[in-house]
Amino acid sequence: MKKFLSRGYPYHRGRRTRINENIRELVSETSLSSSKLIMPYFIREDNDDSNIFSMKGIKRLSCKELLEKISKDLKNGVNTFALFPKILDTKKSSLADESVNEKNLVCRALRIVKQEFPDVILICDVALDAYTINGHDGVVNSNGKIDNDKTIDILKNMSVNFAASGCDIIAPSDMMDGRVKIIREGLESKKFYETSILSYSSKFCSNFYSPFRDALGSQNNLGKSNKKTYQIDFRNRREAIKESLEDVQEGADILMVKPAGYYLDIIREIKNISLIPVSAFQVSGEYSMIKNASEEGLIDYEKCVLESLFCIKRAGADLIFSYFSSEVARWLKS
Numbered sequence: 001m002k003k004f005l006s007r008g009y010p011y012h013r014g015r016r017t018r019i020n021e022n023i024r025e026l027v028s029e030t031s032l033s034s035s036k037l038i039m040p041y042f043i044r045e046d047n048d049d050s051n052i053f054s055m056k057g058i059k060r061l062s063c064k065e066l067l068e069k070i071s072k073d074l075k076n077g078v079n080t081f082a083l084f085p086k087i088l089d090t091k092k093s094s095l096a097d098e099s100v101n102e103k104n105l106v107c108r109a110l111r112i113v114k115q116e117f118p119d120v121i122l123i124c125d126v127a128l129d130a131y132t133i134n135g136h137d138g139v140v141n142s143n144g145k146i147d148n149d150k151t152i153d154i155l156k157n158m159s160v161n162f163a164a165s166g167c168d169i170i171a172p173s174d175m176m177d178g179r180v181k182i183i184r185e186g187l188e189s190k191k192f193y194e195t196s197i198l199s200y201s202s203k204f205c206s207n208f209y210s211p212f213r214d215a216l217g218s219q220n221n222l223g224k225s226n227k228k229t230y231q232i233d234f235r236n237r238r239e240a241i242k243e244s245l246e247d248v249q250e251g252a253d254i255l256m257v258k259p260a261g262y263y264l265d266i267i268r269e270i271k272n273i274s275l276i277p278v279s280a281f282q283v284s285g286e287y288s289m290i291k292n293a294s295e296e297g298l299i300d301y302e303k304c305v306l307e308s309l310f311c312i313k314r315a316g317a318d319l320i321f322s323y324f325s326s327e328v329a330r331w332l333k334s
């Protein structure tokens with residue numbers, strides 16, 4: 001800012017560099033490329049329901065449908081996918097046992113996708129909420145409290161299980177203390193030296209996750225309970241930075257800020273201090289707001305989607321998780 005020595009109007013006319021399309025392109029500061037977009041996919045058992053009431057245009061996919069989607073996305077330049085399973089209720093338990101089953105839904109999907117497309121990058125969410133009867137990301141003890149250390153031990157085994165099935169990037173989204181360290185040690189001890197950890201390092205206790213919980217089938221299980229004892233209070237900025245710096249120390253390869261659109265200040269601050277890539281997750285509630293408002297004819301779908309993503313990039317995100325990724329990649333290509 002100190003270098004800005006304008007003598008003011010008419011020497012300064014900001015409109016000169018906005019006067020036509022080409023010059024606007026020339027001076028544009030932010031770009032969007034499909035190679036930086038990550039598409040989240042919900043996966044299901046073949047006989048389970050595919051409809052997600054709260055996310056228009058998004059369905060839970062069988063493994064076969066997942067392959068078809070990925071095949072199309074690859075043609076449009078999206079190479080990275082995050083998998084979120086909706087497992088059958090009968091498989092949920094208090095200790096999330098299904099998460100460490102080497103034949104669970106995620107492991108089967110990993111193997112099928114890797115066999116067909118060895119070069120795609122697959123990211124697995126690591127938290128217990130998809131597997132617990134209470135919808136919490138951690139183990140709930142008999143006193144009703146979340147047991148941090150018992151949880152991270154399960155997360156470690158879950159991570160090793162996913163890595164062994166072909167997962168490239170382990171993404172702990174649980175916000176337990178010390179999980180990145182324990183997961184890193186677990187991966188190293190089993191010789192998964194090349195498996196990255198993308199830590200949901202600044203994950204806020206947000207009200208914008210509810211469509212996702214509906215997609216996963218964990219919303220009813222969670223009921224009136226909340227995740228405030230582990231996810232960050234949305235009023236806090238310095239705490240989010242502290243959590244991110246801790247995760248770098250513990251061995252994270254990539255950081256994340258989540259949600260994205262209302263947390264641009266956090267993205268920028270973390271970008272300014274971090275030497276590793278920063279990702280942002282445009283979450284389910286952000287998706288559904290844009291989707292539904294445009295279906296109502298209130299806003300222009302394509303323009304608002306692109307603006308939302310450009311602004312997240314401008315804030316400093318290197319990569320973005322967005323449910324719009326597949327569509328945007330198609331637009332960018334045409």
Ligand code: PBG
Binds near residue numbers: 125
């Ligand atoms: C699981 C998890 C959540 C999301 C990603 N991983 C939900 C939550 O923490 O309750 C939210 C993603 C979205 O809303 O799109 N811990």
